[in-house]
Amino acid sequence: NAGVTQTPKFQVLKTGQSMTLQCAQDMNHNSMYWYRQDPGMGLRLIYYSASEGTTDKGEVPNGYNVSRLNKREFSLRLESAAPSQTSVYFCASNGGQYYGYTFGSGTRLTVV
Amino acid sequence: SQQGEEDPQALSIQEGENATMNCSYKTSINNLQWYRQNSGRGLVHLILIRSNEREKHSGRLRVTLDTSKKSSSLLITASRAADTASYFCATAVNYGQNFVFGPGTRLSVLP
Numbered sequence: 001n002a003g004v005t006q007t008p009k010f011q012v013l014k015t016g017q018s019m020t021l022q023c024a025q026d027m028n029h030n031s032m033y034w035y036r037q038d039p040g041m042g043l044r045l046i047y048y049s050a051s052e053g054t055t056d057k058g059e060v061p062n063g064y065n066v067s068r069l070n071k072r073e074f075s076l077r078l079e080s081a082a083p084s085q086t087s088v089y090f091c092a093s094n095g096g097q098y099y100g101y102t103f104g105s106g107t108r109l110t111v112v
Numbered sequence: 113s114q115q116g117e118e119d120p121q122a123l124s125i126q127e128g129e130n131a132t133m134n135c136s137y138k139t140s141i142n143n144l145q146w147y148r149q150n151s152g153r154g155l156v157h158l159i160l161i162r163s164n165e166r167e168k169h170s171g172r173l174r175v176t177l178d179t180s181k182k183s184s185s186l187l188i189t190a191s192r193a194a195d196t197a198s199y200f201c202a203t204a205v206n207y208g209q210n211f212v213f214g215p216g217t218r219l220s221v222l223p
């Protein structure tokens with residue numbers, strides 16, 4: 001099925017550990033995004049990639065890095081996890097400004 | 113501060129009633145979108161309205177946009193229990209490069 005695939009679905013990290021969240025889309029979209037969702041805060045943009053080979057910071061980029069590996073894949077890395085990064089992370093892709101985002105099912109991350 | 117703010121924060125209605133949610137935003141937009149999120153799931157795109165449009169329909173959904181008031185509304189007619197979800201508006205900024213989401217309206221439709 002066409003869409004956005006995120007892995008893993010759940011993860012528990014200890015403070016200071018690192019991990020990479022994977023995202024892949026098969027819709028040939030140019031733009032890809034990483035959001036985090038916290039209760040009462042809506043979704044906040046961490047990083048986005050308007051096209052293969054480019055990445056830009058969003059609203060809350062501190063503590064994260066991203067890689068746009070190719071047109072399909074956009075990964076998010078936490079180098080040294082902190083409890084403040086406990087959240088649900090969503091990857092999304094978009095085919096143009098007059099089209100809706102397609103979201104993945106999310107990664108629930110807990111940092112203890 | 114949020115670019116878009118939904119109102120109310122939470123809404124409970126009976127099945128068959130209509131549900132209206134509002135979204136206000138601060139700056140000029142290219143377009144505005146509405147999304148639904150069921151508990152524990154990703155967001156699903158419902159409808160997009162361009163800045164030069166005033167009203168749009170999709171099935172039981174009706175969206176209006178008033179750029180002079182910087183506001184939009186989402187109307188769900190003849191609601192069903194399956195409509196229970198959180199609803200978010202998202203405004204396109206940065207020449208449509210990305211969207212800013214509001215905190216959402218939690219809708220509960222009681223059978």
